[in-house]
Amino acid sequence: MNIIKSSSGWLVYAFATTVSWGIWGALIESPEKNGFPATMGYIAWALTMIPCAIVGLKITNWKLETSPKAIVLGMAAGLTGAGGQIILFQALREGPAYIIFPIISLYPIVTIALSTTLLKESATRRQAFGICLALIAIYLLSYSNGEKKLTEGHTWLILSALVFLAWGLQAYVMKFANQSMKAESIFFYMTISGLTLIPIAYYMTDTSQEINYGWDGAYAAFFIHLLNSFGALALVYALRHGKAIIVVPLTGLSPLITITLSLILYNVWPSPTLLAGMLVALVAMYLFSK
Template sequence: MKSKLWLIYALITTISWGIWGAFTGFPAENGFPDTLIYCVWAITMVPPALIVLKLNNWKLEYDKKAIMYGSIIGLLGAGGQMILFHAVTVGPTYLIFPIISLSPMVTIILSYTFLKERTGILGTIGIILAIVALPLFEYSNGESDTDYGYLWFIYAIFILLAWGLQAYFMKLANATMNGESIFFYMMLTGLLLIPVAWFMTDFNKPINYGADGPWLAAGIQILNSIGALCLVFAFRYGKAMVVSPLTNAGAPLITAIISMIILGFVPNGYKIAGIILAVIAAVLLAIDPEEN
């Protein structure tokens, strides 16, 4: 049974993140600001962070290097989340999440440049497919299947860059830090940015404090936190080259499918091609043996 634990944890992460991605924009549509959704998300990170730390006998690393790496990783992750919550209010989740899934491309390029790591043929093909896929998300050839504009695409690229950078610094930190400490600092920096999100909120506008506002946000965002917690254990019990493609490509694919079902339409051929190429690229980037 223990040999299958990685698969159980990885599947929980994939399913919970896939569902989370599809529904994360709903509270904002119901009148609960995306800035306050960020605050709710940061709070839902607390339980899994404490659980992981407790399982590690409360061994938190707090030397200067650990604090520096933990802060950088946490700020990039939390900053990406803050942008994401606004992105899903102005753009289609079925396109945003496949784009974000290409963040390993940034990690590989940075590792190649600064850490002198070398990617294999699969990673190279993945990067090429990612480069081809990105323009397809916005290319319509005069056709239009949405009225979202282009701002969501810019936000998605920023998130891709932020989370790609985050993973790069995780690579650096893992040489001297344990995963529990990294996750704790991710939670802590998320909490520290709550005042920023709070002051960015326009309280002059009506805010929905009902069940389909903050409470719905909490129910959706806890899926994100549970997925992150299970991912830690999936990597602990399983191989990265197996866990990564399952979560990195599987979750965005679930998000895209659920979102299109909810919206009740199929995007044009260029965007479908972009989604397919993005998923394939994400798998290749994740399973490249030279990178893992």
């Protein structure tokens, strides 16, 4: 993958992430509906990171950076992402998805804030306008009127805030790490960190329920999550060559692809809110591509 070296290479990688994550989003509910729970899906996802990590190392002729700094940065990038996913499982048990997802979808705000203040990244007026539109679109695309669920306490809100911070911090760490180490090494340590959290995901699984390990369950989850892992690898490359304040909002528009595919596959027409989000997302993508 690391053969694209033109000035617009980061855009190719960013779009690869957006498209692969968008397709992943359209298909990911299928295994769960067929009896393969999301927590087990995490395990499948962690395992799909392995072949992508092998491809990355092959590109660098198996040269893995093993300095303490490289290990810490790589593991930090992985644990913030995978840890956020584990926390999200619990947040969804405590509170309503229709509120939680719009909250965490705005995690690029954290990345933008850290990258502008600590990495001194800046954007042109056109790009800045695109970033603002992207954040609006991300929120609209993540919004759902779902069933109103009565919540008790504020645990779900605290957990949602932790996911919001973790995912925003992850993208910043990935960009920061790219300044001193190879993208392939970053992804390798992200893979290791994802694998280390498998026992937690398994512990959170209700094993008293029958789990579908068949082709439409576990196997389907593996191949679907492979799209997510490929997108994550492409994201590391995008952040190596592009600014985090632009790359992250752009990849956050993956729900645009998800909704479009869902419309085609399931014949589901988007609500006015989602339709508005799709239109705003298209404008944002146009601004980023110029």
